[in-house]
Amino acid sequence: MLPLQEPLVASPSGQESRSRLGEGIRSDFPILHQTVHGDKQLIYFDNGATSQKPKQVLEALRAYNEGYNANVHRGVHYLAAKATSAYEDARDKVARLINAKSSREIVFTPNATAGLNLVAQSWGRSNLGPGDEVVVSVAEHHSNLVPWQMACQATGATLRVVPLTKDTQEIDMQALKDVLSEKTKIVALVYVSNMLGSILDVDFVAEETCKLCMQVGAKLLLDCSQAIPNMPVDVQTLGADWIVATGHKLCGPTGIGFLWGRSEVLEQMPPYLGGGEMIENVFLDHSTYAPPPSRFEPGTPAIAEAIGMGAAVDYISDLGLENIHSYEQELGGYLYEKLSSVPGVTIYGPPPEKRGSPLCSFNVEGVHATDLSTFLDFEGIAVRSGHHCTQPLHHHLGINASARASPYIYNTVGEVDTFVEELQNVLKFLK
Structure with missing residues (x-):
């Protein structure tokens, strides 16, 4: 892996960046080095949906499947012992990544959705009843909304929804304070929005939100699926009772989260x-x-996937999450600036300095998001279109769909330039 070096990448202000992260690590990601639709160089800007895997993760998956494939925890033979050791090493790596007190606090799940359902079905159905309230926001991914709808329907509890601020389209923390009461049993919020890019105020969460939850006896759950790949998350200072994340958005395999x-x-x-x-x-x-954690991990687990996620944690840890966050702030700011300059474009969410992810969800006046995505794909540029599993948020914003460009650590300023140039060409064609 190429170490970070001083500076090679231009920042939005024209100053040179403190790192060359995107250019320096691209060789680690074989999938990026291909052409699509004949001769179009792939530009992958759909990392909000899933990230790509470096060769270090691919090698970890191959090594398990070719060298020590066996079930874990049950056998005493050599392969079983080696597989168990690697599987539990991955749990240790995740614990270190988020600064958990013990690896016994890490429960492997198939994805973040499964982790949210686990809390809703286990804790929720055991602790909720008529008259109790569950607080979520309008910005929640369906994975942190539907399970609580189901839990409330099963227990007679009531779901309360916090709106966005009108000016910056962030979760309205004052409205959150106002809705908390003695009836509140749990507050379940997205830490970084997968559609708006907005981030909860860390100090407010760690101090004000936790303090308010403690005052009314409520628990706090944070969906960190878009946060952990992009910035440091320390559970000992964050103040939450649970967090969830998924491996496939932090350069790991699908089918594994925690x-x-x-x-x-x-x-x-x-x-x-x-x-x-x-x-x-x-x-x-x-x-x-x-x-715990065995209580919540029935059956044969996703062994290869957990080991692969452990390798992904090693990869991003070696890069340094502070370095990753710094680079993505620069890249995301540049994307926001360039995209804002295109006539007719509306970008949703707060300005770059209030974002925890470099993604931009946007629409262009008079053009459907799916048409944009389709024609950009013809030019080799992969972006997402649709509701991004946030239908209530789209309804709240008065739109049915949006396009989303979501770069990650291996993307570059040059790719942003190409994306915006091709977007303008597409708009000329469509209009």
């Missing part, structure tokens, strides 16, 4: 699914359950 929970909270949660691995003793008429 839930972090405070050990005392996890201990109080009943199992969500039953089967092997999550048990202590099984009798014909009843069973006793293993302590």
Whole structure:
């Protein structure tokens, strides 16, 4: 891996960047070095949906499948022991990444959605009842909305929704303060929006939100799927009771994610699914359950995927999340600036300095987002179009769909320039 060096990339202000991260690591990502639709060089700007894998992760997956494929925790033979060691090493790596007190606070899940459902179905159904309230925001991904709708329907609890600020389109923290009451049992919020790019105020979350939740006896859950790939997240200072994230957005495989929970909270949660691995003793008429995290990991897990996620954690940790965040602030700011200069473009969300991700969701007056995405694809540029699993947010903004350009650590200023140039060419053609 190429170390960070002084400076080679132009920043939005014309000053040189403090790092050459995007250019320096592109050789680690084989998929980026291809042409599509004949002779168009691929520009991958759909990282909000999933990121690409470096060769270090691909090698970790190959090594497991070719060299020590075996089930974990159950065997004493050489392959089983090696697989178990690598699997649990991945848990340790995730714990270090977010500064958890113990790797026993890390529960492997198939994705962030599964982690959110785990909390909603296990803790939610055990602690919610008629008259209780669950607080979410209008900016939530469906994965942090639908499970709470289901939990409220099952328990008789009420779902309360916090709006956005009118000026910057951020979650309205004053409205959050106003809605909290003794009825509030849990606050479940997105830490970085996958559509707006907005980030919760860290100090407000760590101090004000946690203080308010403690005052009313409520728990706090944060969806960190878009945060952890892009910036440092320290659960010991963040103040949440749970966070979730997914491996495929931090250069890891699909089919693996994690839930972090405070050990005392996890201990109080009943199992969500039953089967092997999550048990202590099984009798014909009843069973006793293993302590966390095993209690929440029934059956054969995604072993290769967990090991691959561990390799991805190594990769981004070696780059340094502070370096990643700094580079993405520069790249995201440049994207915002260039995109804003295109006539007819509306970018949703706050200005770059209030964003936790370099993504930009946008529309162009008179042009459907899907048409934009389709014609940009013809030029080799991969962007997303649709509602990005945030239909209520789109309705709140008065739109049915948007296009989303979401660069990541291996993207460059030159690719942003090409994207905006081709966007202007597409608009000339369509109009």
